[in-house]
Amino acid sequence: xxxxxxxxxxxxxxxxxxxxxxxxxxxxxxxxxxxxxxxxxxxxxxxxxxxxxxxxxxxxxxxxxxxxxxxxxxxxxxxxxxxxxxxxxxxxxxxxxxxxxxxxxxxxxxxxxxxxxxxxxxxxxxxxxxxxxxxxxxxxxxxxxxxxxxxxxxxxxxxxxxxxxxxxxxxxxxxxxxxxxxxxxxxxxxxxxxxxxxxxxxxxxxxxxxxxxxxxxxxxxxxxxxxxxxxxxxxxxxxxxxxxxxxxxxxxxxxxxxxxxxxxxxxxxxxxxxxxxxxxxxxxxxxxxxxxxxxxxxxxxxxxxxxxxxxxxxxxxxxxxxxxxxxxxxxxxxxxxxxxxxxxxxxxxxxxxxxxxxxxxxxxxxxxxxxxxxxxxxxxxx
Amino acid sequence: xxxxxxxxxxxxxxxxxxxxxxxxxxxxxxxxxxxxxxxxxxxxxxxxxxxxxxxxxxxxxxxxxxxxxxxxxxxxxxxxxxxxxxxxxxxxxxxxxxxxxxxxxxxxxxxxxxxxxxxxxxxxxxxxxxxxxxxxxxxxxxxxxxxxxxxxxxxxxxxxxxxxxxxxxxxxxxxxxxxxxxxxxxxxxxxxxxxxxxxxxxxxxxxxxxxxxxxxxxxxxxxxxxxxxxxxxxxxxxxxxxxxxxxxxxxxxxxxxxxxxxxxxxxxxxxxxxxxxxxxxxxxxxxxxxxxxxxxxxxxxxxxxxxxxxxxxxxxxxxxxxxxxxxxxxxxxxxxxxxxxxxxxxxxxxxxxxxxxxxxxxxxxxxxxxxxxxxxxxxxxxxxxxxxxxxxxxxxxxxxxxxxxxxxxxxxxxxxxxxxxxxxxxxxxxxxxxxxxxxxxxxxxxxxxxxxxxxxxxxxxxxxxxxxxxxxxxxxxxxxxxxxxxxxxxxxxxxxxxxxxxxxxxxxxxxxxxxxxxxxxxxxxxxxxxxxxxxxxxxxxxxxxxxxxxxxxxxxxxxx
Ligand SMILES: Cc1cc2nc3c(=O)[nH]c(=O)nc-3n(C[C@H](O)[C@H](O)[C@H](O)COP(=O)(O)OP(=O)(O)OC[C@H]3O[C@@H](n4cnc5c(N)ncnc54)[C@H](O)[C@@H]3O)c2cc1C
Ligand code: SF4
Ligand code: SF4
Ligand code: FES
Numbered sequence: 002x003x004x005x006x007x008x009x010x011x012x013x014x015x016x017x018x019x020x021x022x023x024x025x026x027x028x029x030x031x032x033x034x035x036x037x038x039x040x041x042x043x044x045x046x047x048x049x050x051x052x053x054x055x056x057x058x059x060x061x062x063x064x065x066x067x068x069x070x071x072x073x074x075x076x077x078x079x080x081x082x083x084x085x086x087x088x089x090x091x092x093x094x095x096x097x098x099x100x101x102x103x104x105x106x107x108x109x110x111x112x113x114x115x116x117x118x119x120x121x122x123x124x125x126x127x128x129x130x131x132x133x134x135x136x137x138x139x140x141x142x143x144x145x146x147x148x149x150x151x152x153x154x155x156x157x158x159x160x161x162x163x164x165x166x167x168x169x170x171x172x173x174x175x176x177x178x179x180x181x182x183x184x185x186x187x188x189x190x191x192x193x194x195x196x197x198x199x200x201x202x203x204x205x206x207x208x209x210x211x212x213x214x215x216x217x218x219x220x221x222x223x224x225x226x227x228x229x230x231x232x233x234x235x236x237x238x239x240x241x242x243x244x245x246x247x248x249x250x251x252x253x254x255x256x257x258x259x260x261x262x263x264x265x266x267x268x269x270x271x272x273x274x275x276x277x278x279x280x281x282x283x284x285x286x287x288x289x290x291x292x293x294x295x296x297x298x299x300x301x302x303x304x305x306x307x308x309x310x311x312x313x314x315x316x317x318x319x320x321x322x323x324x325x326x327x328x329x330x331x332x333x334x335x336x337x338x339x340x341x342x343x344x345x346x347x348x349x350x351x352x353x354x355x356x357x358x359x360x361x362x363x364x365x366x367x368x369x370x371x372x373x374x375x376x377x378x379x380x381x382x383x
Numbered sequence: 384x385x386x387x388x389x390x391x392x393x394x395x396x397x398x399x400x401x402x403x404x405x406x407x408x409x410x411x412x413x414x415x416x417x418x419x420x421x422x423x424x425x426x427x428x429x430x431x432x433x434x435x436x437x438x439x440x441x442x443x444x445x446x447x448x449x450x451x452x453x454x455x456x457x458x459x460x461x462x463x464x465x466x467x468x469x470x471x472x473x474x475x476x477x478x479x480x481x482x483x484x485x486x487x488x489x490x491x492x493x494x495x496x497x498x499x500x501x502x503x504x505x506x507x508x509x510x511x512x513x514x515x516x517x518x519x520x521x522x523x524x525x526x527x528x529x530x531x532x533x534x535x536x537x538x539x540x541x542x543x544x545x546x547x548x549x550x551x552x553x554x555x556x557x558x559x560x561x562x563x564x565x566x567x568x569x570x571x572x573x574x575x576x577x578x579x580x581x582x583x584x585x586x587x588x589x590x591x592x593x594x595x596x597x598x599x600x601x602x603x604x605x606x607x608x609x610x611x612x613x614x615x616x617x618x619x620x621x622x623x624x625x626x627x628x629x630x631x632x633x634x635x636x637x638x639x640x641x642x643x644x645x646x647x648x649x650x651x652x653x654x655x656x657x658x659x660x661x662x663x664x665x666x667x668x669x670x671x672x673x674x675x676x677x678x679x680x681x682x683x684x685x686x687x688x689x690x691x692x693x694x695x696x697x698x699x700x701x702x703x704x705x706x707x708x709x710x711x712x713x714x715x716x717x718x719x720x721x722x723x724x725x726x727x728x729x730x731x732x733x734x735x736x737x738x739x740x741x742x743x744x745x746x747x748x749x750x751x752x753x754x755x756x757x758x759x760x761x762x763x764x765x766x767x768x769x770x771x772x773x774x775x776x777x778x779x780x781x782x783x784x785x786x787x788x789x790x791x792x793x794x795x796x797x798x799x800x801x802x803x804x805x806x807x808x809x810x811x812x813x814x815x816x817x818x819x820x821x822x823x824x825x826x827x828x829x830x831x832x833x834x835x836x837x838x839x840x841x842x843x844x845x846x847x848x849x850x851x852x853x854x855x856x857x858x859x860x861x862x863x864x865x866x867x868x869x870x871x872x873x874x875x876x877x878x879x880x881x882x883x884x885x886x887x888x889x890x891x892x893x894x895x896x897x898x899x900x901x902x903x904x905x906x907x908x909x910x911x912x913x914x915x916x917x918x919x920x921x922x923x924x925x926x927x928x929x930x931x932x933x934x935x936x937x938x939x940x941x942x943x
Contacts, residue, residue: 047858101863131493133481140485
């Protein structure tokens with residue numbers, strides 16, 4: 002197939018930038034990375050980009066396509082080529098460009114290192130010199146965070162970092178959550194104190210671009226939310242952001258709805274609230290302040306309170322609560338995806354059903370290799 | 384020389400990082416050189432798991448692990464090394480866990496272990512299907528904790544051989560340009576595999592056998608180079624790997640008639656037979672016309688959506704992205720692809736090579752615990768256990784010696800060679816040679832080998848090597864000149880490939896990954912129970928042999 006690409010070239014020696022267009026012949030299964038390879042091999046050997054695994058695990062090939070961060074090796078070109086689109090390829094954002102599509106990752110790694118990105122082994126050290134005994138369920142709290150491949154796609158798109166280059170950023174904070182949520186770690190409080198400082202978790206603008214652009218489903222914004230929840234659970238709530246979040250909960254619990262006119266004083270204190278009277282006035286203009294602040298309670302406030310009681314009762318505060326919610330959502334999604342095996346085999350054009358006369362599922366027992374809750378059953382067993 | 388260190392580790396995959404951590408803990412001033420950032424190393428792509436006889440899932444011990452490894456190696460593994468390996472593996476895994484590795488767990492909270500091909504007991508510790516990623520992360524975390532310096536995106540090119548000692552490495556600084564020499568009292572090579580010699584491979588673009596070639600060019604012996612393992616389940620058409628864990632979880636291999644053909648080849652172990660057996664069975668099915676477009680099918684449908692999503696999410700994503708197939712609904716087209724180099728730089732059990740001060744570990748080394756065929760899960764373990772041992776012995780040697788010296792002539796010669804390559808004004812672009820190498824290796828030196836094919840392949844490689852001196856680097860800049868490094872990598876692949884095929888032709892038997900069903904279908908212990916040694920001499924290859932070290936297992940027929 003014919004693929005067209007426009008690539009923002011950059012020469013750091015001369016400082017020149019130029020948008021160059023290439024048209025190449027590529028196999029139908031080609032990814033963006035394959036296309037760049039063809040350009041480099043056959044058209045222009047000076048094109049610079051990083052690559053290694055070409056299977057979305059090494060995190061080398063982050064770049065922007067039409068302004069949004071992607072992994073080049075994860076991006077198939079077939080549909081784009083069919084539509085006749087000629088995408089613009091450029092280096093990732095929020096990081097200095099070295100040459101063409103290659104960025105300087107030093108700022109990225111120095112924030113990573115600021116997180117104490119290693120386990121501080123603590124409490125329940127196994128006394129038999131063996132592994133820690135931890136349930137899979139506890140480990141699952143940081144499962145998504147453990148998937149991060151340090152590609153930088155989230156950082157590239159981060160809004161908060163654009164205005165505050167010092168902001169620790171989605172990747173580093175997700176790495177932080179990786180350890181805060183790890184039951185083996187003993188430095189939770191110290192970590193949270195550090196991540197609660199300026200340029201830390203509360204400076205995130207919640208734009209969710211990081212979640213959207215992360216190629217591995219890490220959902221860094223969720224990790225930041227979990228860090229927030231853990232901070233509050235452990236009483237690390239001096240930051241305005243923490244007070245703000247707490248007030249949301251309190252407000253929902255007491256009256257069942259958000260009392261915005263109280264938000265600022267509760268979050269920033271009364272002095273600073275007075276300074277923000279202008280903001281208050283604009284709230285009023287948008288109908289967000291009731292003319293007479295009479296305490297008023299939503300009709301179904303009981304439900305809100307009950308929900309909160311359930312969460313408390315299960316001792317699922319902080320990050321655990323988040324994870325529980327996520328899992329519940331995932332399960333709902335699974336439930337809808339399931340066709341039965343018979344239906345799958347019966348699909349038109351389905352490949353033939355495997356058989357092995359007189360045999361169930363092979364000769365090796367799978368029964369004892371399963372992590373987590375349910376042991377795997379052999380086929381045919383109840 | 385821009386800097387010097389006690390221990391200089393070249394390569395920052397699992398083997399390199401583990402060696403550096405150990406050298407640091409032994410009190411040495413250690414640094415790493417890597418052409419990729421450490422977390423980008425190809426160890427991170429390993430999916431299935433890492434073997435240690437913890438005995439968490441079923442009764443197991445080091446002796447059974449060692450026996451399985453010896454048998455798997457088709458009796459070409461060095462048994463003293465294998466015993467060390469199997470005994471020290473469990474401790475190394477526990478240490479990784481204590482460092483924070485994110486392994487999967489059993490219900491009782493212990494580390495989970497899954498069955499893997501040709502293992503007598505479920506002993507593969509894993510993290511869903513991202514085991515390598517988890518290992519790379521935990522090692523990188525420990526490197527950060529110790530603040531071990533890394534010369535990142537430095538391309539190691541030549542060893543400094545001065546006064547019969549290895550005293551450093553000459554590198555090309557990819558990010559800033561220029562040749563830079565880093566001195567080291569000892570150097571540990573941990574540069575990984577060379578699968579890029581093949582067009583269909585599970586290996587990353589960076590796996591070009593640089594370390595093997597550097598050692599070869601320094602006059603060191605490479606051992607058992609003819610043994611390249613083919614992985615049975617690589618995605619059509621790219622060669623991206625689907626983990627053996629798929630079959631461990633119960634996936635079937637079927638041919639175009641829907642038949643589980645493994646019952647004809649390995650009636651007991653079926654899909655979980657050793658990799659060489661499964662690869663050959665697939666190739667036979669394909670060659671005899673029972674494949675579909677040069678591949679067979681890996682069927683996971685009966686595992687059900689939930690199990691696939693929970694246990695094999697990575698494999699599912701790979702299938703969907705690179706083959707356009709969702710394994711929940713359809714079987715995935717797979718075929719054998721070049722995967723793992725059993726051979727490499729000859730070392731002793733402490734990673735020491737023939738050259739004083741030079742050590743090697745990981746896939747670029749050959750201790751040898753894999754012999755003619757590696758078992759799945761053993762190579763990650765090897766990177767850790769032997770990375771640690773090499774790091775320790777390199778540090779000990781370095782701490783008892785004081786000098787590092789790099790003669791100016793070495794740097795000048797390298798500069799001259801580099802300029803010659805960089806200043807060439809025209810010639811052939813490297814990609815054509817690279818593609819011809821990849822295609823011909825797949826044709827003539829893959830799952831099945833014949834006298835005729837191998838002889839032809841030597842000629843082809845010689846022809847490509849003759850063209851290589853005209854290779855033209857188009858990028859003349861200093862900053863991130865990957866055009867230059869790719870040209871150097873091509874030279875490394877050509878030379879190591881020549882070693883492989885040269886050693887292969889003279890091994891007139893079938894053993895492990897070296898299968899010659901048409902002319903020498905059986906193993907011949909009388910004449911070939913020895914390691915092949917290849918060296919660079921006078922611009923060509925010199926072949927010799929060395930003995931296999933036995934302890935307690937006598938060669939027997941290998942059956943699964
Ligand atoms: C897809 C895949 C899946 C696998 N799955 C498993 C599995 O489940 N279980 C198992 O046991 N094994 C598995 N293996 C094998 C195993 O992963 C590798 O053998 C092992 O990770 C190699 O580690 P290493 O540290 O030796 O090399 P690598 O991790 O490849 O690291 C090489 C390092 O050397 C550096 N380097 C290379 N050349 C140069 C140079 N010229 N200059 C400077 N630096 C250089 C690189 O930057 C890199 O840091 C798998 C392999 C692949 C390809
Ligand atoms: S949600 Fe927060 S961390 Fe994520 S991109 Fe937006 S500002 Fe950055
Ligand atoms: S969180 Fe996602 S986008 Fe960000 S570095 Fe990690 S893998 Fe990349
Ligand atoms: S090349 Fe490794 S993630 Fe794209």
